[in-house]
């Protein structure tokens with residue numbers, strides 16, 4: 001397994017194709033450092049006794065120890081450990097560990113390549129398994145590029161005025177394919193070794209050229225990563241783990257990019273595009289969300305409890321009631337992930353699938369509560385997260401003495417603790433990073449409507465109707 005130093009060294013060797021604010025930048029650019037800090041944790045924690053049992057597992061291919069983020073889930077226990085790992089790791093990284101997306105993509109591909117081969121006699125599962133061996137051996141990180149830019153949302157890919165608004169195959173060669181198009185919002189694409197591209201929606205027969213899945217090194221010729229960063233506000237003297245974190249999300253452009261045959265996992269099998277989209281975002285990724293979203297709620301809960309304590313209102317009934325509400329959201333979402341694991345099933349490919357209903361209900365419940373949670377924190381924190389003076393004003397002897405005096409709350413709590421607490425709340429509630437995390441909480445892994453669609457597709461409403469008929473004595 002790699003160390004974070006080896007991971008970062010590999011990124012530094014990659015060709016420059018990351019753009020930020022008009023500039024072509026290196027992958028260790030200071031603006032990317034905060035998001036690299038997060039991904040680095042997925043390597044560093046391997047040696048941490050609190051994480052070793054969760055983060056290190058064995059490859060089902062050859063029994064070698066591997067990082068769980070490169071693992072194909074083989075059992076309910078694997079899913080439970082992944083979920084626990086994500087919740088605990090996200091406590092240290094402010095709510096996102098970033099490495100689950102690539103892991104969710106490989107799990108989905110392990111299932112759908114198998115199904116596609118069964119129906120079409122293709123060779124995708126063998127190709128995928130070879131790729132997986134390489135992925136595990138090199139301990140790689142991957143971004144999951146699923147969300148197409150999509151143009152007019154009411155039109156299918158082949159109906160769009162510009163056919164490039166969904167990633168598509170523009171040329172088929174004897175040794176591979178050439179792809180064109182763009183995916184957007186792709187988390188950690190600028191920090192990843194690889195980009196795994198999967199369809200974003202179900203396709204019809206005329207959408208065959210858009211039914212495509214593949215993987216590429218993230219610096220492949222023709223790939224351009226136009227990247228938005230949202231980092232915690234830089235700190236001069238009040239250093240804290242929260243101040244070192246950030247997010248990097250990219251528009252991933254495929255400008256006529258060649259994908260060698262061995263890295264193509266779907267090409268034209270349109271009937272399987274929707275299944276791959278559902279398996280990646282709708283199944284495995286939403287199960288991961290049942291780990292990270294409770295972690296984020298834990299951080300909101302802890303912030304409410306700490307702030308209320310510092311304010312002197314810890315025992316007020318409305319504070320207690322809000323804490324109970326937050327605990328219910330966190331544990332219900334986590335419980336949905338546990339239920340999904342223990343009622344999951346083994347697919348013939350060997351991959352263990354979480355239960356579709358429970359992951360989607362868990363993810364939906366989390367998404368619907370994101371702004372509610374922030375509203376609770378805002379209510380209890382008061383206005384200071386929005387108006388906290390800059391660090392320099394605390395440092396300046398002329399103004400600092402006033403701020404130290406007038407920031408005081410409950411007696412006995414040092415001014416520095418109050419300052420630290422509210423600086424963190426500013427990052428959570430009133431910064432570009434806080435805003436990105438909130439929007440990600442709603443849309444990441446698919447907008448709320450997508451969860452409803454999968455619930456409506458798979459939930460057995462008819463059996464409920466039959467129950468009522470029985471009790472009402474109705475015989476058809």
Ligand SMILES: Cc1cc2nc3c(=O)[nH]c(=O)nc-3n(C[C@H](O)[C@H](O)[C@H](O)COP(=O)(O)OP(=O)(O)OC[C@H]3O[C@@H](n4cnc5c(N)ncnc54)[C@H](O)[C@@H]3O)c2cc1C
Pocket residue numbers: 101143144145146147148149150153154184185186187188249436437439440443444445446447448449
């Ligand atoms: C911070 C962040 C990180 C993300 N990371 C990743 C990532 O790593 N990888 C990845 O692949 N994706 C990622 N996403 C993308 C995420 O999955 C999408 O934002 C989400 O699927 C919504 O797509 P959209 O942003 O294009 O919004 P839109 O599709 O424009 O959706 C907006 C609204 O339009 C409505 N709508 C859209 N289409 C239809 C339709 N056909 N019929 C009816 N209503 C419709 C929906 O109600 C939806 O609520 C990320 C998103 C964010 C915000």
